[in-house]
Amino acid sequence: MVRHFLSQEAQARFSAARLDVIEEMGRLAVEERCQFVVVCGDVFESNQVQRQLLVRALEKMAAFPEMGFFLLPGNHDPVNASSVYESPTFRQRCPDNVRVLREFEVVEAVPGVELVPAPWPNKHPTTDLVEAACAGLEAGSALRIVVGHGAMDSMSPDPGDRRAIGLRGVEERVSAGLVHYVALGDRHSTTNVGSTGRIHYSGAPEPTDYDETDPGNVLVVDLTADRVEVEIRHVGKWRFLQRNWPVSSDQDIDALEEWLSGEEAKERTVVRLSLVGQVSVAQKARLDDLLEHHADLFGAIEMWERQSDLVVIPDETDVDHFGLSGFASDALSELRSMAEGGESAPAARDALALLYRLVEARS
Template identity: 30%
Template sequence: MPLFLHTADWQIGRQFSSFDAEAAPHLAEARFAVVQRLARIATERQVDAVLVAGDVLDAQTVSDRTIRRLFHAMEGFRGPWLLIPGNHDAALAESVWTQAQRMGVVPANVHLLLKPEVTLFAAQGFAVLPAPLTQRHSYSDLSAWMDDAQTPEGLLRIGLAHGSVQGILHEGIDSTNPIAPTRCETARLDWLALGDWHGTKSIHERMAYSGTPEADRFHNNDAGNALLVAIDAPGAVPRVEKIATGAYVWKELVHSLRVASDVDAVEQALDALGASDVVRLQLAGQVDLAGQQRLDAAVARADARVRSLQCERTALALVPTDEDLAQLQADGYVGELLAELRAESAAGGADSPAAAALALLAAALMPVGERA
């Protein structure tokens, strides 16, 4: 009974440039660590092969050191690793893969499937039909050749492809690297290992996206997994087990604030976060001075605890109450300006320039220890 570990979209070498200098290296390093974790899983579960369905590397320009570290991370599994190029690491005439071959660092058990041709693993009971991308974007279905591919009787037919299954994924992402949703039927495949969609998603009983094994986006798409696929015999329905592999959990928290209890909800959400969380917090609406102080304190607590916290609050307005303004220490000209802006704000409403100026002045007059 052949057993496979299906994974994809490692994107080794990604730099995470939108993160701060403290978090980015940890996120990049996690992508090497998860490959080591996959190798351990493959060894522990005694799989016959690891299927890697494209975007192994993040770019054609990754360093030689990154290439060496990739293959070093795979050393924990001595069985076959079957890799196809995706859109990030396409098999160009000169590519990251030809560079790896020239460097002589590709181990004998790592099979770079750079051409659409059958590769036999007769001893393990299967044949592989890859659809490698030879350019970043293709507008034809590169898996179509599988329909006419001949394989010895009695061997499983295992396909690998990287792209968008037509009519299945979100609208607007079917334009490049298309894959027919009927490919398993027309090509008589026992399993089609898919890459490109970064979340785990079953298309039907013989076709699925494993997703990236280490989450890398703020999408609620079940990332951070690999699939263990067992197939008893040609034509048998695969048995698929989802295995959690990721170290970090990416979370997007969105809160619209209007009343004091809304601040309570933000505090509770932030205080529930842990060291493995990568968080994007988006705040909108309005708060008074007390609410802002509570938010600032909660964000500071969470920021010290999680791997990364990005806070976006440009859509959150500070709207001080009369009590807030009365407690501010403002004498002389500043006191007069505060009273004038207060009056103009009351006349012009919360969206007036005076209201914005009042909020800025109130924030500036807050005691230093209470500011953001």
């Protein structure tokens, strides 16, 4: 997964973490004496992944030969003509303990446990794939786990989405004993759906964005026909933090510096800031210097421009500090005028802060 706000160096570490978490999942599964691992879609960001990433991911899973990994194609990596799962590299390098759930057919994961997969055949299906996978189920003696991907209709922003998974139909099958657990992917936040306690999104094992409420987890499921226990285990290393910070005084800047300095694992933390308030040129220059310093420490610090409203108003102390004359003084006056409003105001304010920092450095 590529994130535009990450530097090349940070992106490399972010990508490495998304491979390392496979190893963490394998270790956890062995420690918990799990019988197998299920990944519910979007194993890969797309079907056009680099060969190196593909073979490294397979190597991570191959390191746990006693643990079966069942991979469901999702909307990012569907089983279409260009599927990564049909590539020569995947077919040649896929270890024996990894199986792709390509078909709408019941699969025996281990004796007495069946998987009911609902793989995405393309990026734009026109029906509820989980419903299609479950349509022909009849009563049996095995434990059945539905493996699906996509939005639940009770949570979808589009109530008319024909691809949405129907909660009512799933819960009816759970109540009837036709299905004993429903493992879902697509939603990156760990979520218990409905009232049965048997329908869960595990969420993304590594966080990917700011709007995820509980990412970075896997679920350890202890399942029988009569009982289910679901434990959340945190495995993710990265964090995405979003803060709205009011700034109108040096004390506000002090508080921002204290918060940033106090954050742990900065190299694996991405921060998005929206700054709101009114500052002098000197305070804006201090803010810029502060954020520039911490940007080198954090995974990334980005400004949320749409939610920011920081006004820079030069005061007399600022003007005296510049100590400019001639053309430079005229340019300063023009920048002060432009900074008061209009389309060029943000650029003018940044220019004033930069000029202040240059004068400060010269002195």
